[in-house]
Amino acid sequence: MKLTDLVNPSVLTQPVYEPGRPIEDVARELGLDPAGIIKLASNENPLGTSPRALAAMQRALGQSNMYPDGGCIALRERLAQRHKVEAGQIVVGNGSNELIELLGHVFLRPGDEVVMGTPAFIVYKLVTLLFGATPVEVPLTNHVHDLAAMSAAITERTKLVFLPCPNNPTGTNNDGAEVKAWVATMPPHVVVVVDEAYAEYLEESPDWTGEWSAGRKLVILRTFSKIFGMAAQRVGYACAGTELAGLLQRVRQPFNVNAIGQAGALAAVDDEDWVTACQRANRAGFRQVEDGLKRLGVVYVPSVGNFLLANVRDGRAVFDRMQRAGVVVRPVGVYGLPEWVRITIGTAEQNDRMLAALEASLAT
DSSP, rough: OOOGGGOOOHHHTOOOOOOOOOOHHHHHHTTGGGGGOOOSSSSOOTTTHHHHHHHHHHHHHTTTSSOOOOOOOHHHHHHHHHSSSSSGEEEEEHHHHHHHHHHHHHOOOTTTTEEEEEETHHHHHHHHTTOOOEEEEOOOOOTTTTTHHHHOOOOOEEEEEEEEEEEEETOOOOOHHHHHHHTTTOTTTTTTEETTTTTGGSSSOOHHHHHTTTTOOEEEEESSSHHHHHOOOOOEEEOOHHHHHHHHHHSSSSOOOEEEEEEEHHHHHOOOOHHHHHHHHHHHHHHHHHHHHHHHHEEEEOOOSSSSEOOOOOOOEEEEEEETEEEOEEEEEEGEEEEEEEOOOHHHHHHHHHHHHHHHHHOO
């Protein structure tokens, strides 16, 4: 008997997530010096990690022999204060990806449907397929989620609806007031998941505090991976109604968030100076990159995150050429955008190198 005869059949057809390539992997393959490679592929913070978070994580290393707080109690209490909700409404996960999977554990079975935009963060689709449910993909309009079309796609079989604000990979965003009004129209059998992974890069985000008291079946996702620069620690969190949050806690693994990450996140929450500095640097970087793309005649999608989409005519070929120059961007053919690459906004020096590599790649 072959091993595959023992496997859940859905595993054999499950798509595999392809992350941005690590610097070390690129260096080994191409014989490059890792120190000379810049990675602008995964929307990481080019300025690094919140200094407060770094200091707290270094202190926490001294207790690495101890299990972490299994309930993330201190972090949940601080996040509840930040968002003006009860601690029982906060669930902390091993990155927001784990929280998306927990939603699948709680709500999805074969025959269920999940409505999502396309292109949007591919993990929504992967988790849907993992639980045997059906992804219902609604095309974006002018690179922005079409809320009316998403509403029209809801059926009696719909369990979840995902809306990233801003969206990855387009960097676009729906108006906050429009989103709140749309959430209020959802039928009672649907849970809406608003993914705010890049919210700290926005000038303003919706205030959701009144939505749960109004009975909304709503989940807000946030992460410490982006503006706080803690991608390696994998800390994300969900804010939901108390009953829904309790269901997510039931399917969460014990000790799912390590102590180092918890300590860093707890310190990062109050590092407002860091957030302001990163926002300022990101805006300056956008001006630099947009000016460069215009000079090269490259069409791009205006973005409000820390990345943008650029139409380079052949995304995979340009990705390969730029890699050989030590600049890693993200081809997005997996999102149905074979002509495009996604470029993270870097430091001024990184942006200059990226634009030079892009120019050379387009001339080849």
